[in-house]
Amino acid sequence: MTIVYDDHEGQTTDVPVRRIKFTVNGEKKIAEVEPRLLLSHLIRRGLGLTGTHMGCDTTNCGACTVLVDGRPAKSCTMLAVQADGHEISTVEGLATASELHPLQEGFKEEHGLQCGFCTPGMMMAAKALLDENPDPTEEDVRWALSGNLCRCTGYQNIVKSVLWAAAKLRAESTSSAESGS
Amino acid sequence: MYPSRFRYEAPRSLNEAISLLHDGGDYAKVLAGGQSLVPLMKLRFASPQLVVDINNVPGLDYHRADPDGTLRIGALCRHVHLERSDLLKTTQPTMAAAAPLIADPIVRNRGTLVGSLCHADPQGDWASVVLALGGSVVARGPRGTRAIPLADFVTGPFENVLDPDEIAVEAVIPAAQGTRSGGYLKLERRVGDFATVGVAVALETSGGTVTRAGIALTGVGGSTIGATEAAQALTGRPLSAESIEQAAELTAQAARPRTDHRGSAEYKRHMVRTFVLRLLSRGNTAETAERAA
Numbered sequence: 001m002t003i004v005y006d007d008h009e010g011q012t013t014d015v016p017v018r019r020i021k022f023t024v025n026g027e028k029k030i031a032e033v034e035p036r037l038l039l040s041h042l043i044r045r046g047l048g049l050t051g052t053h054m055g056c057d058t059t060n061c062g063a064c065t066v067l068v069d070g071r072p073a074k075s076c077t078m079l080a081v082q083a084d085g086h087e088i089s090t091v092e093g094l095a096t097a098s099e100l101h102p103l104q105e106g107f108k109e110e111h112g113l114q115c116g117f118c119t120p121g122m123m124m125a126a127k128a129l130l131d132e133n134p135d136p137t138e139e140d141v142r143w144a145l146s147g148n149l150c151r152c153t154g155y156q157n158i159v160k161s162v163l164w165a166a167a168k169l170r171a172e173s174t175s176s177a178e179s180g181s
Numbered sequence: 182m183y184p185s186r187f188r189y190e191a192p193r194s195l196n197e198a199i200s201l202l203h204d205g206g207d208y209a210k211v212l213a214g215g216q217s218l219v220p221l222m223k224l225r226f227a228s229p230q231l232v233v234d235i236n237n238v239p240g241l242d243y244h245r246a247d248p249d250g251t252l253r254i255g256a257l258c259r260h261v262h263l264e265r266s267d268l269l270k271t272t273q274p275t276m277a278a279a280a281p282l283i284a285d286p287i288v289r290n291r292g293t294l295v296g297s298l299c300h301a302d303p304q305g306d307w308a309s310v311v312l313a314l315g316g317s318v319v320a321r322g323p324r325g326t327r328a329i330p331l332a333d334f335v336t337g338p339f340e341n342v343l344d345p346d347e348i349a350v351e352a353v354i355p356a357a358q359g360t361r362s363g364g365y366l367k368l369e370r371r372v373g374d375f376a377t378v379g380v381a382v383a384l385e386t387s388g389g390t391v392t393r394a395g396i397a398l399t400g401v402g403g404s405t406i407g408a409t410e411a412a413q414a415l416t417g418r419p420l421s422a423e424s425i426e427q428a429a430e431l432t433a434q435a436a437r438p439r440t441d442h443r444g445s446a447e448y449k450r451h452m453v454r455t456f457v458l459r460l461l462s463r464g465n466t467a468e469t470a471e472r473a474a
Binding site: 015016018034035036037038057058059060062065071072073074076077078079081082084125143144146147148 | 182183184185186187188189191212215216219220222223224232234236261284285286287288290291372373
């Protein structure tokens with residue numbers, strides 16, 4: 001990965017570059033980053049994972065939400081160097097080559113997106129909720145997504161999508177438990 | 182938006198962090214949760230030359246009660262830890278009420294209570310809560326450790342009394358002398374917005390008499406406001422409709438709201454009064470129920 005810095009003649013001292021090791025969607029990575037690089041930029045530009053969107057860039061909208069060690073974080077409000085030693089999950093890690101994640105299916109089935117800009121952040125926040133609470137109430141879903149803004153849907157279908165995914169995941173875990181016994 | 186260029190260090194001990202700050206010149210900043218500092222740096226309101234990230238310092242993510250009931254909250258204790266804390270739910274009603282109202286759930290995963298106090302934003306919810314509870318901040322530096330009452334800690338908007346080479350290592354809430362009650366009410370336009378009005382009430386009662394009262398206000402002045410006269414009016418007697426009314430009036434007078442896009446000064450002052458009435462009446466009902474039982 002290459003990042004190019006401006007060379008302001010006469011005022012550029014050494015760019016302080018740090019080497020970090022981290023995991024993205026299960027793959028181990030090493031990156032050399034300037035400390036002021038934001039995690040969102042490392043993900044989008046450095047790793048080319050453009051599923052993580054930059055919305056407001058001011059910690060409000062949640063479009064850039066990724067999971068850091070399983071917990072949602074706004075990647076525009078973390079320095080890339082802070083990912084050192086940590087595990088990052090992005091929306092690209094949800095689907096497998098052949099199958100959508102139930103959350104992605106849910107958003108499709110329940111029409112949980114219109115423009116789609118907030119969707120990756122919504123799904124990552126929802127994933128953290130469902131990992132912790134497989135059977136959330138509508139109220140639980142609304143609170144868990146309250147750090148993510150959507151300007152299109154009015155949230156109704158987003159909440160339905162997450163509840164749809166929760167039901168599907170529960171059904172899957174029940175049937176796999178049954179087939180396992 | 183990028184922060185301006187800075188040197189970044191991620192020490193693994195407090196002593197190392199303190200010596201980095203000590204040698205770091207005039208403009209070093211401590212990075213804990215980063216949910217206020219990183220946005221400020223991106224907007225170039227803050228351009229530190231050195232950022233000392235304390236996230237790798239072990240043993241700072243605690244919140245625990247001493248045997249005597251004193252509550253200690255470490256510098257890396259995140260809002261989410263406090264939101265989910267059984268200790269707070271059972272012993273700290275004002276804090277337990279405020280924790281789920283801080284910022285939004287994603288920010289709460291990273292942001293810290295101690296960082297919020299240091300940030301000293303007049304809109305910061307925790308500062309009001311800690312002020313109402315008579316809490317303090319423990320700072321450690323090359324010259325040792327000192328406890329600073331929150332009332333003296335914040336000197337103005339975004340200003341605290343920490344020396345450049347000091348780190349706020351924990352917040353301390355003193356043990357209650359009586360039964361704790363109280364709460365935190367916040368009026369916000371949407372989740373994650375700053376408070377239009379926030380009111381923290383912390384009471385301690387013993388044998389039906391209020392032995393200690395603290396009331397503090399968020400977002401209705403240039404800094405966090407302690408309504409000391411209102412608190413005094415409640416202390417040393419049982420809660421009554423009359424004393425509640427008096428405290429609400431005195432608190433509303435202590436507010437210094439300004440008209441802005443969140444509401445008019447009159448509206449905010451009215452909401453301060455309403456919130457104090459609600460919080461204290463609730464306490465009054467609990468007290469009545471307790472005595473009846």
